[in-house]
Amino acid sequence: MKYTQGQFIIASKTAVAKEIYSFEINCPEVAQAAAAGQFVHIRACGFTLRRPISICGINKEKGTLRIVFEVRGEGTAKIAELNKGDLIDMLAPLGHGFKLDDSFKKVILVGGGIGTPPMLPLAQFYGERASAISGFRNAQAVILQEDFRNTGAETILCTDDGSAGIHGFVTTPLSEILEKGGVDAVYACGPMPMLKNVAAACKEKGVFCQISLEERMACGIGACLGCACRTQRNDEEYFAHVCKDGPVFNAEEVLW
């Protein structure tokens, strides 16, 4: 693992939905080291704890990272006050990302709400071999669909209230595609109940599944043991840590 801490210039900022912002950050060294599924740990001015935000885009040529985050509380609200040209303090890139395998012929990406952004680098890697299923509360909360389409991935949109795309949860189209067979891997990020259902569906079909988890975090690098996650290793219960062992875990390891 190779990470650094520093202040980096925000190259662009856009509001992609209500209370959801996209930053493009100039950080060549971090972008060079970053992998799909990793996260950045951002200092929120005036707060003790940094805020972990997943990486939504890696452009090694331009030397930029993209993050898309939602204002969830005071810390993320403070980060959202930053504008184009401002410096953002990051400890990055952190954690273990997704396992990418070029031999995979068909993969499914499942994003729920603000769990959708870390799926985008996977769509870029797999392109037409990917089906990107995204679920949101309603039409106003929908993000990144154009970005997913631009990767060549098949995009399937669901909303809880039916105001856009399919009326229902992401697990319905997931099960339909799994049923057809030929799926090499499923990658998912989103609320815990969604991840649990995705993991169960994959287990039933014997499909390789990786999920990205979230937890309240302090150090971000595996020293303080704050962000515990119950997992199973060698038939023994083990509290792994989302920051260092994750945020991406093989679904079968996680004890729900």
Added chain:
Amino acid sequence: MADLSVNICGVDFKNPIIPASGVFGYGREYEELFPLNKLGGIATKGTTLRRRTGNLAPRIAETPSGMLNSVGLQNPGIDHFIESELPYLLTKDLTILANIAGSTPEECAEVAAKLEDTDVHMIELNISCPNVKQGGAAFGTDCAMAAEVTRKVRKATSKPLVVKLSPNVTSITDIAKSVEDAGADAVSLINTLLGMRIDINTGRPILRNNVGGMSGPAVFPVAVRMVWQVANAVKIPVIGMGGVSSGKDAIELMMAGASAVQVGAAIFTDPFAPVKIIDEMNQFLDSKGISSVRDIIGAVKPW
């Protein structure tokens, strides 16, 4: 460049800044960011006789100018520390305070005994972790029990023994005097203050353990007060900690009576905090024409 070196119970520190136990693991993760030999010392993650899994998540919560934690002493056990972590740390040219804990005085003594034949420089006995439901919490809040655990560990080790005190007591000076009489070579304080936050939308405490230890800048004035009181009550050295986040804070805590300073939550805000604090202390001393940091220990002139 002022002389930043200090000596505590015969143990040399190249400077007085030590990452506090629990925030810094066994050091490996921070070596990625800066060479550990910049630090005066390291207080390693609290380690018990056997591996502990710790508490369920969430274990962390933000608070105004601070945070709560309830990790619950997750650690790989003392044998793992000695076999797999200590050899690495011993190559790093910094003073090692091995922080130990246990559910009974006997367990604490057994852990200390296992360190006897190692090259650990000091033992820091945690009698105050507020997160462990059984045993641990009680030692630090009762003079007789604090003395008992100190005596048992004292008998088990010839290494300099630092006893880490809890602020969650009626009189921290009484506890400090008790552990001094029981054979402690130094005391370190303050451990975290017991706190709680509730998510008012769900009615649930944020921490899965309901309560946890509060640290960060918000507790700093409490630390200054307690360090000052204890330094005036005992003859043994005091290692200060609690909300230190700048060189000025470290100077202030040393003026209150601390011979060295541990840095905790500030490292989460800025992982380079300990290194920056050392530089800032140097600048302050130079600006005042003070040649040695030792000259400011206990230099407060109370009204």
